[in-house]
Each structure stands twice: as C-alpha cells, then as structure tokens.
Amino acid sequence: MSERAVLWTNANIATCDASMREFTGALLTVGARIVWLGEEAALPARWRECERRDLQGRWITPGLIDCHTHLVFAGTRAAEWNQLLNGATYEQIARAGGGIVSTVNATRRASEAELFDQSAPRLESLLAEGVTTIEIKSGYGLTLADERKMLRVARALGERYPVTVRTTFLAAHAIPPEFAGRAGDYIDEVADRWLPALHAEGLVDAVDVFCERIAFDIAQSERVLAMASKLGLPVRLHAEQLSNIGATQLATRYRALSCDHLEFSTEDDAKAMARAGTVAVLLPTAFLHLNETKVPPLDALRKHGVAIAVASDCNPGSSPSASILLAASLATRLFRLRPTEALAGITRHAAAACGARGSGTLSVGAAADFAIWDVASTDELQYWIGRNGCAGVVRGGVQVRGAAVA
Numbered sequence: 001m002s003e004r005a006v007l008w009t010n011a012n013i014a015t016c017d018a019s020m021r022e023f024t025g026a027l028l029t030v031g032a033r034i035v036w037l038g039e040e041a042a043l044p045a046r047w048r049e050c051e052r053r054d055l056q057g058r059w060i061t062p063g064l065i066d067c068h069t070h071l072v073f074a075g076t077r078a079a080e081w082n083q084l085l086n087g088a089t090y091e092q093i094a095r096a097g098g099g100i101v102s103t104v105n106a107t108r109r110a111s112e113a114e115l116f117d118q119s120a121p122r123l124e125s126l127l128a129e130g131v132t133t134i135e136i137k138s139g140y141g142l143t144l145a146d147e148r149k150m151l152r153v154a155r156a157l158g159e160r161y162p163v164t165v166r167t168t169f170l171a172a173h174a175i176p177p178e179f180a181g182r183a184g185d186y187i188d189e190v191a192d193r194w195l196p197a198l199h200a201e202g203l204v205d206a207v208d209v210f211c212e213r214i215a216f217d218i219a220q221s222e223r224v225l226a227m228a229s230k231l232g233l234p235v236r237l238h239a240e241q242l243s244n245i246g247a248t249q250l251a252t253r254y255r256a257l258s259c260d261h262l263e264f265s266t267e268d269d270a271k272a273m274a275r276a277g278t279v280a281v282l283l284p285t286a287f288l289h290l291n292e293t294k295v296p297p298l299d300a301l302r303k304h305g306v307a308i309a310v311a312s313d314c315n316p317g318s319s320p321s322a323s324i325l326l327a328a329s330l331a332t333r334l335f336r337l338r339p340t341e342a343l344a345g346i347t348r349h350a351a352a353a354c355g356a357r358g359s360g361t362l363s364v365g366a367a368a369d370f371a372i373w374d375v376a377s378t379d380e381l382q383y384w385i386g387r388n389g390c391a392g393v394v395r396g397g398v399q400v401r402g403a404a405v406a
C-alpha cells in the first residue's frame with residue numbers, strides 16, 4: 001500500500017537545520033516523513049497531482065522539543081512557595097517536611113492512574129505550544145517500584161497523546177529518607193539493581209544524575225554513569241547549577257548527550273563539551289524561579305561551537321512551568337541568546353540533547369512533525385513573553401491540533 005502524500009503549500013518555512021534557512025515555499029510529506037521541500041515551482045512533476053493543504057502564508061517550524069523535564073510528579077509546592085514569599089527559609093520548610101521530600105511522598109502515595117491524571121494537563125500545555133517530542137525524567141519515586149511507576153506513566157503519556165516521549169532514569173536525584181546518611185548504599189542500589197532492572201523492562205532511554213554539592217558527588221555520579229555505559233545507555237548530567245565540582249568534565253568523559261544548567265561552568269568545560277559533542281542545555285525558568293544571578297558562560301559556549309538547547313525544566317520545586325515558549329523567551333532576556341539560537345535550542349539541538357534522532361529539523365528524511373504559527377516572523381516566538389502563537393500541529397504527517405488546514 002502506498003502511503004499518503006500531502007503537499008503543504010504557501011508556507012513560510014523555518015528549516016532549523018544547520019543553515020537555519022527560512023524561505024517561502026512548500027513541504028511534501030509522505031506518510032510520517034518529509035520527502036521534499038523547496039519553492040513550489042521546483043516541485044518534481046510526479047508529485048504535482050498529490051493532495052494539497054494551503055497554509056495561507058503561516059510560518060511552520062519543526063515540532064518543538066522540550067529536552068529536559070520532570071513533568072511526572074504528584075502534588076505541587078505552591079504552599080511552600082507562598083511561605084518562602086512570606087519570609088520562611090528553605091531550612092524551616094525542609095524541617096517541616098517540605099522541599100523535594102514532599103514531592104517524593106506525594107508521588108509515592110499516588111497510584112499510577114492518579115500520577116497520569118495529574119501529569120497529563122502539564123503535557124497538554126506543552127502540546128498546545130507545538131511540542132511533538134518531550135524528555136521526561138524519573139526521580140521523585142526513589143524506590144524501585146516508584147521509579148518504575150513514574151517511567152511507566154511517562155511511557156503511557158506517549159501512547160495516549162500525539163507526542164514522542166524519551167524517558168530518563170534519574171533515581172540519583174536526591175537521597176531518599178530511608179537512606180539518610182548512606183548515599184553510597186543508595187547509589188549501589190540505584191546503579192547495580194534498579195537501573196539494570198528498569199532497563200530490562202524497556203523503560204529507560206537515557207540516564208541522568210544530579211551531580212552537585214547538595215546531591216551526589218563525582219565518584220557517586222560516576223558509578224551510575226559507568227553502569228549506564230555498560231548497558232549501552234546514553235547519559236546526561238545535571239551539572240554546574242549551584243557550584244562547579246567537575247560534573248561537566250565527568251559527563252564528557254562518558255560522551256554525555258547533554259550537560260544541563262551550567263551556570264557555574266567554565267571555558268574548559270565548554271571545550272570539553274565541544275570535544276565530546278555534548279549539548280549544553282540551558283534552563284532559564286529555574287534560574288528565574290531560584291533568583292540566580294550567575295549566568296551560563298554563553299561566550300565560551302559559542303566560541304567553542306557547543307550546541308545550545310533550551311528547555312522548560314518543568315518541575316514542582318525549581319521550575320513550576322509547563323511552557324517551552326516561555327523558556328525560549330526567557331533565554332533571550334536572561335542569558336542573551338539570540339532568537340535564532342533559542343529556536344535552534346528548542347528544535348535541532350534539543351533533539352540531540354534527548355537522543356531524538358531524525359527530529360528537530362524540517363529537512364528531507366526528517367519526521368513529518370511540525371508546528372504551524374500565526375506570527376509574522378520566527379523572532380516572534382521569543383519576542384512575546386507568555387503568548388502562544390501556535391495555530392496547529394502536524395505529527396507524523398497528520399494534523400493533530402488546530403483548525404484543519406484545507
């Protein structure tokens with residue numbers, strides 16, 4: 001059976017490939033792939049009679065990719081945020097059972113169905129902004145059963161909604177109360193038992209560790225990365241967010257897909273990322289929410305040609321946001337990314353960061369995933385602060401959102 005061919009005409013096309021070329025023309029999808037794009041007059045004769053959809057001069061970009069999220073969790077931390085605004089300290093909140101422990105407790109208490117129902121609206125917000133691929137981390141279960149539950153919910157979201165989900169195992173996110181003062185024992189459990197078990201169940205696409213003074217040190221982080229490598233899984237690292245303890249240097253020795261946060265990274269870190277082909281993932285919403293002041297070293301990242309991605313970091317503690325457009329918009333203000341850099345950061349480079357090969361560009365052979373925009377230029381995607389111009393989404397060659405393009 002031949003697959004359906006559709007010519008999407010009269011479009012302003014932002015390719016988001018290495019050239020970042022933008023032009024007015026048409027894009028041909030056959031089944032779930034892009035097979036041709038260019039000026040319509042140059043369309044090969046054999047496609048001239050195929051089904052047509054007129055985009056009426058709207059912009060199209062690749063489907064957006066949110067490459068760093070903790071989207072699956074139960075409860076919120078709105079009450080403690082309110083307490084912070086009223087003068088409470090993080091220590092007082094932690095002593096009263098707040099902080100990450102409260103999210104861990106709520107996530108453990110939730111059934112798989114409850115966790116799905118609480119997480120789905122956050123995913124829906126991102127899908128409304130043109131997201132077609134998302135990375136989702138575990139890390140609020142912190143038992144084998146609860147980490148499994150989180151990853152199963154992430155997979156289920158990908159089955160229920162028109163989105164590609166890439167899962168990341170992040171049990172090394174915090175030390176659970178049962179292992180207080182025994183971080184080494186916890187890492188043994190995570191690396192030697194949970195990771196191989198969940199990998200064998202097909203639940204893990206990549207492995208991440210919160211490598212930080214207040215979380216896991218270099219040796220502990222390396223235990224997890226080494227097991228991931230042994231299992232053939234790609235790694236990522238929460239690196240250099242609050243201090244520099246050498247996380248990026250460790251990650252790049254394992255040819256990490258990405259190092260994420262990077263406020264405290266150095267030019268040597270940028271060099272190492274460039275050599276390893278590791279993407280720098282910037283998370284400006286967390287930077288904003290935590291009132292951080294030290295920005296990632298953009299000049300060094302640019303100078304050494306490090307690919308830069310931007311993500312929402314959707315999570316209840318440090319980035320209560322389910323908006324990739326807001327993250328891109330904040331990246332231009334807080335970190336001085338140029339609009340084209342921010343656009344590459346939520347498309348092509350985000351695909352690389354979450355190992356989503358074949359996504360993130362409008363190019364021949366790429367997935368036929370694209371977002372349709374009611375904007376006059378792609379700069380408007382970052383220019384607006386909190387306005388969503390997404391008019392529709394096509395995934396796998398099929399329109400899944402917005403008024404039907406006729």
Ligand SMILES: [Zn+2]
Nearest residue numbers: 068070238313
């Ligand atoms: Zn994170």
